[in-house]
Amino acid sequence: MTEHMGGLDVEAIRADFPILSRSVGDLPLVYLDSAATSQKPRQVIEAEADFYAAHNANTHRGIHMLGEEATERYEGARATVARFLGAPSPETIVFTRGVTESINLVAQGWGRSFLHEGDEILLSEMEHHSNIVPWQMTAAVTGAKLRYLPLTDDGQLDLSDLGSLLTDRTKILSVTGMSNALGTITPLRQLVESAHAVGAVVNVDAAQLAPHHRIDVAALDVDLLGFSGHKMLGPTASGGLYGKAEILEAMSPMMGGGEMIHEVFKDHSTYKSFPYKFEGGTMPVAQQVGLGAAIDYLEALGMDNVRAHEEEITAYALDRLLDAGATVYGPKDASARGGAVSFWFKDVHPHDLATIVNEQGVAIRAGHHCAQLVMRRFGTPATARASFYVYNTKEEVDVLIEALARAEAIFTT
Amino acid sequence: MIRGTTLALDDIYKEVILDHYKSPRNKRELDDATVSCTRNNPLCGDEITVFANVEGDRVVEVAFEGAGCSISQSSASMMTEAVTGTTVEGAKDMATRFRGMMAGEVEPDEDAFGDLVALKGVVQYPIRIKCAVLAWDVLQEALDDGEASGEHAHHP
Numbered sequence: 001m002t003e004h005m006g007g008l009d010v011e012a013i014r015a016d017f018p019i020l021s022r023s024v025g026d027l028p029l030v031y032l033d034s035a036a037t038s039q040k041p042r043q044v045i046e047a048e049a050d051f052y053a054a055h056n057a058n059t060h061r062g063i064h065m066l067g068e069e070a071t072e073r074y075e076g077a078r079a080t081v082a083r084f085l086g087a088p089s090p091e092t093i094v095f096t097r098g099v100t101e102s103i104n105l106v107a108q109g110w111g112r113s114f115l116h117e118g119d120e121i122l123l124s125e126m127e128h129h130s131n132i133v134p135w136q137m138t139a140a141v142t143g144a145k146l147r148y149l150p151l152t153d154d155g156q157l158d159l160s161d162l163g164s165l166l167t168d169r170t171k172i173l174s175v176t177g178m179s180n181a182l183g184t185i186t187p188l189r190q191l192v193e194s195a196h197a198v199g200a201v202v203n204v205d206a207a208q209l210a211p212h213h214r215i216d217v218a219a220l221d222v223d224l225l226g227f228s229g230h231k232m233l234g235p236t237a238s239g240g241l242y243g244k245a246e247i248l249e250a251m252s253p254m255m256g257g258g259e260m261i262h263e264v265f266k267d268h269s270t271y272k273s274f275p276y277k278f279e280g281g282t283m284p285v286a287q288q289v290g291l292g293a294a295i296d297y298l299e300a301l302g303m304d305n306v307r308a309h310e311e312e313i314t315a316y317a318l319d320r321l322l323d324a325g326a327t328v329y330g331p332k333d334a335s336a337r338g339g340a341v342s343f344w345f346k347d348v349h350p351h352d353l354a355t356i357v358n359e360q361g362v363a364i365r366a367g368h369h370c371a372q373l374v375m376r377r378f379g380t381p382a383t384a385r386a387s388f389y390v391y392n393t394k395e396e397v398d399v400l401i402e403a404l405a406r407a408e409a410i411f412t413t
Numbered sequence: 414m415i416r417g418t419t420l421a422l423d424d425i426y427k428e429v430i431l432d433h434y435k436s437p438r439n440k441r442e443l444d445d446a447t448v449s450c451t452r453n454n455p456l457c458g459d460e461i462t463v464f465a466n467v468e469g470d471r472v473v474e475v476a477f478e479g480a481g482c483s484i485s486q487s488s489a490s491m492m493t494e495a496v497t498g499t500t501v502e503g504a505k506d507m508a509t510r511f512r513g514m515m516a517g518e519v520e521p522d523e524d525a526f527g528d529l530v531a532l533k534g535v536v537q538y539p540i541r542i543k544c545a546v547l548a549w550d551v552l553q554e555a556l557d558d559g560e561a562s563g564e565h566a567h568h569p
Contacts, residue, residue, distance in 0.1 A: 351459075351482035355538060368458050381458030381480065411431070411483075 005394070006308030008301060014391050016041040016297075027361035030396045035180050035208060035340040035387030036365055037230045040294070047293035048235055051286040059285055060259060060276075074285050077292030078240075078275075084295045085225070086216035087242050094248065094275040095288050098239035099207040100130040102226025103174070105241055105278060106203050107134035109251040110224075111172070117143035119171045122200070124149035124157055124186075125377050126179040129370040131205045135174060144171070151377050155182040155330035162194060170200040177209030177225075181371035181383070182330030183314070183337035185209070192221050201247065207231055211389065212310045212338055214303040217242050234294035235287040241278075248274035255280040298390075306390055313388045314339045317397045321345075321386075324401055329378055339388035342369070348407045350384040356410060357403035364400070429531040433487035438494050439476040446476075448559035452551045454543055459485045463551040467559055470500050475552070482544055484535055489548035491528045501556055508549040515542045 004010065014020050017039050022029050031039060051073060057066035059074045079090045087093055096102045115121065121135050125148050139146050147165055150158045157175075166173065173195040178185050188204060195202045203224040206215060211232035217225055224247060229238030243251070253260055253271060257280035262270040271277040298306060315334035318341065322328060326343040345353055350366035357364055365385045368375045375381060386400055443449070443464035453460040459481030466474040475493040479486070492511075496504040513519030514526070514533060521530045535545045 349482035351484070351541065351544060355541065367456060372458070375458060381460070 006310070006312045007305035008309045008390055010309070010391065010393055013041075013301070014393075016043065017391055018042055018045070020391060024358070024361040024363075030360075030362040030399050032386040032388065032392065032396065032400060033363045033365050034211075034389035034392075035231070035385065037236070038211060038233050038389050039391065040233055040235065040290075041297055043297050044233055044235065044290045044293045048286045048290035051289045056286070058282055070285060073289045073292075074283070077288045080292040080295050081240055082242075084215075084299065085210075085227075085242050086218050088218060088245075091273075091275055092242055092245055092248065094241045094243065094278045095283055096226065096239050096241050096278075097237045097284060098228035098230065099128075099205055099226040100134075100228075102224075102239065102241035103131050103203070103205060104134045105254050106174070106224050106226070106243075106251075107138040108254045109278070110201070110247065111135070111138035111144070112141060113250070113252055115139075115142040115144040115171055118169065119144040120147050120167070120169045121145070122147050122149065122166055122170045122173045122175075122195075124175050125151050125373045126155070126157070126182055126184060126186075126371065127174075127176055127373065128180050128205065128207065129372070130207075131174055131176060132373070148373070149175070151182075151374070154332070155179070155184050155378075156336075157184070157186055157191075159187075159190075166194055166198055166200065168198050170195070170198055172201045172203060174203040174205070176205040176207075177215075178206075178212070178338045178340075179330065179371070179374070180208050180340055181342055181369040181374040181385070183340045183342070184330050185213075185337055188220055188222065196221070208338055208340060211298075211306075213307055223247055229287065229291035229294060232291075232294055233297055234291035235284070237284040238287040238291035238294075240288075243274070245274070248278075251278075253277045253280065257281045301390060309390060310339045310388060311335060313392055313394060313397065314341065316394050317341055317386060317388065317400075320397055320401050324404055326404070329374075329380075329383055340385060341387065342383040342385045344380060344383055345404050346408050346411070348411050350382045352411070353384045353404070353407050356407040357400060360399060360403035360406065362396075362400050362403050427531045427534070429528050430483060430487045433490040433528065434483040437477075437486055437490040439474075439497070440478060440490065441476050442478055443474060443476045446474075448555040450551045450555035450558060452547065452554065454481070454485065454547050456540070456543055459544065459547065461485065461489055461548050461551050463489070463548060463555050465552065465555055465559070467501060467556070470502070472496055472499055472501060472504050472556075475504075477548060477551075481547075482541075484532070484541055484544040485547050488529075488532055488545045491532070492548050492552060495527060495529060496552065501560070505553060505556055508553045511549050512546055515546050 055069040057070040059071040081093045082090045152158045201223045206227040210227035225242045230236045260277050260280040311334045326345045329342040331337040354366035446464035447467045449464045451462040461479035464476045477489040514521045
């Protein structure tokens, strides 16, 4: 067992994740699908369970002790998220069920107010469908036009023609910080500078970036940034949207209902200020409390160590995959990418490959990864994808490589 | 580290499936097809086009084109063999029974199903049932479209 990687004591970390001791058939689970969703440490599971067992009540409503305790924990999680992202204040963090909801909130709450016929929305061809479809819906309503940054052959954003794509017609640039299909880390600082130079707002999909990298929204000067808690050790339905105060102030709510209003009249209502005007109805409270525990866990590990581990295991996996004869999509240099590694192995279709390696207890993903534009760009209907997180070891990569050999044996004899 | 086969790998990757995958039968475009249909499996991007030459109420020839995993491709290959020469109603009935087998509701009849019985093991992999059924859905749609547009001159 690899005990230390990139400053992490991986063996000690693994002991915190109950699911990692289960088996698949009679084999140990090798979980290499963290880009889809991460596993959860007992600290997160217990924080969520403790909320229900000891503090459960609706937030911001009850004039009773439980209501106050629930609110305190929910708002405590907001403060934790704000600190984690380098946000200037907890109020600049809107809780959402994850990046999909965050982007929909921006596309509707900002887009429908500020986009008009003739305006342009700039995306990239490496976006997850959740950073494409909401913009198509907003474009259909507003008459704004979608444009896309193309990709280079090694899966980087092709910025050679940035000047003609990012113009004074561009009102928003919405781009991923790290591709879920290619692993590519995008040059956010440069993109933010270029976008601001033409007066465009920048929205970042940090679903893959936030679990692995230290993010400082203030230093990046990014305007909006969404993330998903479930990909960073937190519960499903946790996550959020950071926004600069003046932007959140100007945005309209997406969901009307209880708790987001100030006063309701027969013909209109007035809304609370941000972030509460965006949090209509009862939120996933226990889940956001669990997210706070997940961030505490990551911060105890140290985000620089988390990134160092990711880089080390990704470099090892790239070496072994390329050595085994796999075609890897996206950058081959681990320092320019994250731990989601898309590949095609020999002539084995990714679906067949995923089924066969599952027999060896290995969980990988196969398909288009909700990134059909990427698949089309690289002329493949699907890829297999192995992805890594803080609990993965090089030995697990070895198990994957052995399982690939078995797939090859089945399909070439 | 030696890791054994624990689940049902051998059931799903029977020789017959691999044989149809590696040497697909009737994988070509039918120039004189009276009906055809293209569909994809949005889950994995696999795409299949089924061509059928229907004369009267008889499916004289069936062929397919496309790319995909071993399950979707072998199922398409086996299907072309199974339904060539049957009636339109017979082909549609077989599609229904095949879907029934993949739903675990119909016990496959070896005489009628032939090689297709090999796909029964896929039932244990719910997410991949769609791969096995794709070609049959496309065939069914092609035949239904043909009927709706009156392509089958002698079929009511």
